[in-house]
Amino acid sequence: MTTTTPGLSYRDAGVDIDAGDQLVENIKPYAKRTMRPEVLSGIGGFGGLVEISKKYKEPVLVSGTDGVGTKLKLAFELNRHDTVGIDLVAMSVNDILVQGAEPLFFLDYFACGKLHVDSATEVIRGIAHGCEQAGAALIGGETAEMPGMYPVGEYDLAGFAVGVVEKANIITGEHIKPGDVVLGLASNGAHSNGYSLVRKIMHLAEADYAAEFDGGKSLADVVMAPTRIYVKPLLKLMQTLTVKGMAHITGGGISENVPRVLPANVVAQVDAKSWTMPKLFQWLQEKGNVAADEMYRTFNCGIGMVVIVDAADADAAIATLEAEGETVYRIGLVRERQGDEHQTQVA
Incomplete structure (x- = not known):
């Protein structure tokens, strides 16, 4: 007897072309x-x-790529998918921004x-919202x-x-000198970094994500807050004075990030x-018994972007950024480096 195998389709193999087409229509x-x-x-x-x-007279293209990391595991656990797209955009556009680049376009890769x-x-x-911000x-x-x-129910993202x-x-950091002022722009939270440690501490602390945590926001709200996109305020600043x-x-x-922009002879x-x-x-440090040095080399600790300007420009820089909606702190000074000491000292 001859057995006839039913005709198979891509859908039978687990790929739904119609769903993909619908997604494209949804996002247009x-x-x-x-x-x-x-x-x-x-x-x-x-x-x-x-x-x-x-x-542009002599345009130079600047490119960047990144993902969201294990913050996605919390998105799956909490069934919150509306802000991780903003995180994805922020990770790349903030990176190319630090070299003075105005973001032109963005592409995403969504795998599931x-x-x-x-x-x-x-x-x-969320990705489109992040692109609008940038x-x-x-x-x-x-x-x-x-x-x-x-x-x-899980997926991965790259941008x-x-x-x-x-x-x-182009901003290279080569003209940074002792006496320059280090400014810090406030973050929205943990952004998209250190979440392997965040999740471990949450697990050990048996965290209640639904509980009120800060200013009427739940712990879930706070830990899933999207990465701040600094593009428009900093482009405005770069048009105003020398960064x-x-x-x-x-x-x-x-x-570990500030030394990446410093000349070899100085320390921030x-x-x-x-x-x-x-x-x-503060909660993560307490619940995880995390040393101060480890905090500052793992998390942004409330500072999402560092800007270094001449001391004579510091007040004007702060005023410009605050007028654009940023919270800005004078967090330090640049000084001469002694020997082979680490180029950023936080104390």
């Missing part, structure tokens, strides 16, 4: 709001086309085992449905940003008492 209105004049093609093509504005259109739409709506166009991306690669800066205006150096405080915290002396560490970090 959000992507449309992010468009810039330089964009020549939108969502749906094989590649995104973007021209460089004629305002089975595509759930509603939660994926939330994620990409002034970057969301010109495309990739949704990969890969059965068996991810647990049910890619490209910006442009006038060659003469000598900037550091996006991501993995490695204040201690940071006064930890110049700002109040937000309640989330």
Whole structure:
């Protein structure tokens, strides 16, 4: 007897093309709001086309890529998918910003085992929101449905940003000198870094995510707060005065990120008492019995971006940033380096 095998489809293998098409349709209105004049093609093509504005005489492209990390595990656990897209955009656009670049466009990569259109739409709506905050166009991306690669209900994210800066205006940190002022811009929370330690402490403390934690916000609200995007205020500052150096405080915290922009002969002396560490970090330090040095090399501890300016420009820089809605602290000074000491001292 001959057995006839039923005809199989891609859906039978776990990939739903119709769901992918629906997701593309869902996100088109959000992507449309992010468009810039330089964009020549939108969502749906094989590649995104973007021209460089004629305002640049010697344009240099600056690119960056990143993900959200294990903060996604909390998003799955709490069923909160609306802000991780903002985190994704922030990680890349803040990085290219520190070299003076204005973000032009952004692409995302969304990978899952089975595509759930509603939660994926939330994620990409967040990506579009982040792009609006950064002034970057969301010109495309990739949704990969890969059965068996991810647990049910989970996904991974990666993002890619490209910006442009006038060659003469690239910020390298090379002109930073003793006496320069170190400014700190407040963070929104833990942003997207250190979440492996955050989750471990939460587990050991048997944290109640629904409980009121800070200012009427639940612990879930506080721990899932999206990464602050500093693009527009800092672009405004760069148009106003000379910014000598900037550091996006991501993995490695204040201690390990600030040295990345410093010349070899100087140290940034940071006064930890110049700002109040937000309640989330105080709680994490207490519940995890985390040493102070470990806090400053793991978390942003309330400072999401560091800006270094000449002492004569410090007051004007603070005024400009505060007028743009930022909370700014004078957190330290640049001094001469002694021997091979670590280039950022937090005390």
